[in-house]
Amino acid sequence: MKMGIGxxxxxxxxxxxxxxxxxxxxxxxxxxxxxxxxxxxxARPSLTFKEIEAQHxxxxxxxxxxxxxxxxxxxxxDVASSGTNPVFSxxxxxxxxxxxTWNPSCSGNFKRTATLKLYDGCGKTIETWxxxxxxxxxxxxxxxxxxSSDVVVCELTLRYDRAYLSG
Numbered sequence: 001m002k003m004g005i006g007x008x009x010x011x012x013x014x015x016x017x018x019x020x021x022x023x024x025x026x027x028x029x030x031x032x033x034x035x036x037x038x039x040x041x042x043a044r045p046s047l048t049f050k051e052i053e054a055q056h057x058x059x060x061x062x063x064x065x066x067x068x069x070x071x072x073x074x075x076x077x078d079v080a081s082s083g084t085n086p087v088f089s090x091x092x093x094x095x096x097x098x099x100x101t102w103n104p105s106c107s108g109n110f111k112r113t114a115t116l117k118l119y120d121g122c123g124k125t126i127e128t129w130x131x132x133x134x135x136x137x138x139x140x141x142x143x144x145x146x147x148s149s150d151v152v153v154c155e156l157t158l159r160y161d162r163a164y165l166s167g
Contacts, residue, residue: 012126018119023134024112026086027076037076037086040153044116044129045163046070071137071157078142078152087154091139111135114158127165134160 021039022028028036049064076087084092093110114131138157 012120014118014126015121018121019117020119021074021114021116023090023114024109026090026112027074027114035081035083035086037079037154039074040077041073041075042116043072045072045131045160047163067162069160069162071159072131074156074158076154076156078154085141085154087136087139087141087156091136094135114160130164130166131158131160132162132164134158 019039019042020029021042023036026036027039029038046069048068048070050066050068052063052065054061054063078085083089090110090112111133112135114134116129116131117125118127120126135158136156137159138155140155142153142155144152
């Protein structure tokens with residue numbers, strides 16, 4: 001049976017407020033992992049193609065070439081928890097500032113898999129994006145203001161190699 005505007009009654013609207021971004025030991029649902037920050041705002045990936053230009057007689061023809069995945073912004077609630085801030089712990093894998101010394105290290109699991117899941121109204125996963133080898137290109141720990149009662153957030157710009165869609 002149709003709804004009168006050409007859509008099937010089984011259509012499921014994707015809602016902007018039914019999602020979770022999971023990054024091991026950094027972000028996720030508070031009930032899923034211990035000592036992770038819940039997400040406030042993010043986005044699905046964005047893709048552009050570089051192009052190849054071919055000269056042909058009196059015209060120019062363009063072909064798609066390498067995909068260029070754009071960075072994704074992720075805003076996390078900075079909730080008080082025991083231990084170090086999970087975002088700073090992640091940053092510390094690549095850059096661990098010590099007083100009086102410079103200690104660069106890119107060992108360990110700096111690049112991680114990030115998963116963005118969109119849910120329907122019943123909690124069933126309807127779309128899953130997997131970000132391969134994601135890492136924090138920018139980490140902003142937020143501004144503070146005495147006249148505001150807003151919550152503190154951490155803003156990350158995630159760079160990744162590629163993204164896959166399933167579901």
